[in-house]
Amino acid sequence: MSLITGRYGLSYTAASPETVAAFDETVTSYLGFGRDIGDRLKGVFGQDPDMVMAHIAKGYFFKLFGSAVMAERAKKALEKAESLVTETEITARETSHLDALRAWCAEDLDGATAAWERALIEHPKDVLALRLAHFNHFYDGEGRLMRDSVARVLPEWEVGDRDLGFVLGMYAFGLEEAGDYAAAERVGRRAVEINPADAWSVHAVAHVMEMQGRHGEGIRWVAELEESWATTNNFRFHLYWHRALYHLERHEFDQVFELYDRQIASDIESDMYLDVCNAASLLWRLELYGVDVGGRWTDLAEVSLKHVEDHELIFVAMHYLMVLLKSGEREAARKLLAHLRAYANSDMSQGRVTAACGLATATAMEALANGNAAGAVAALYPVRSEMYRMGGSHAQRDIWEEMLVDAAVRTDPSLARALLAERTAAKPLNAWGWRKYADALEATGASGKSEAARARAEDLLAAV
Ligand SMILES: [Fe+2]
Known part of the structure; x- marks a missing residue:
């Protein structure tokens, strides 16, 4: 093992420059929602089975699945990395990454984010740390931190840098979640010019259009760029979800169902949490609009039943609960609620979120499923200003605001x-x-x- 310099002058403890180059491409694939992230990482291990940073990244990628089963695999990757560093000296930056994975595996999301942000002070072009911090700020509901985390490194990035478009896309989305729509659109459009296939940048501008009620423009924006972003992994279904949301707000329900059936819910069995979030929140919205969704809830039940004890991301658990309540899986819903009640007493990052607003939201949804609109208002209204802590975007969290006002109109x-x-x-x-x-x-x-x-x-x- 030796110290090898890779992209942006970042040093890695690795076997060869080829290994580091393959690792850099793996990171770029992750930034672009590539379908080959796993294969690329396997390629790195094929060249160097003991590259510590690659094992750390493997742990990260498992954690990004946001499920209890994958969290166990992440712990295995962490154990491997920990065992390697007993024999191999690694850099301070790699140590920060190891600290981050250790914290994340211990359900200390705040600790993980702090470790990435620390690495970024010395290494502002550590784009893996940047994107992971972005992810966790997102699920912490910290729009301003999403913006500022990128703003502090942005001056170090230059035209021609391989991942510049992705960095601008992150900045655009942070600006949007922080409410600066004009700047978000300007930066997002520039990012898309640099890399039209970057679904996250397309997505940032789509959010601006959603927040500003520019539904027709939004439909055109995602449709015109579809050929590029539709090459990505399951994240593409989230862009179809955004398009469906524009159609929904225009009361174009046929188009919503077409997008739902052909795209949004077309790969539910692959068990990706974002697919379930997209599908469940769209079905619930359709019902709030007075539209019959047929048997579609039932189609989401099988995958949701696998996650009744998941608390990796409370935002996600809320969507599994939506499905269980609406598909008649009442026993499983009760089990998930009981699990959340217990988890709310833990001192973990997401445990605190559960206590602050997750339990109340779950209680409100259960009340709605039981036809108790007054109970839903009583549970949801007091935590309204805390809902942001559950993370997700403003557009995604709006589902609970819609539930609240709909229930309040009646009661x-x-x-x-x-x-x-x-x-x-x-x-x-x-x-x-x-x-x-x-x-x-x-x-x-x-x-x-x-x-x-x-x-x-x-x-x-x-x-x-
Ligand atoms: Fe979104």
């Missing part, structure tokens, strides 16, 4: 009226919100204002 119209005043101000181009606002206004005796809100909704739909 607490005054609260619904206030919440929908807020919602229509934030999302003035969302027809569903105006319709719900009209219902709440009517229920509270403001019939003139109700008629105006309803007219606003119909105008928006007529303009589609």
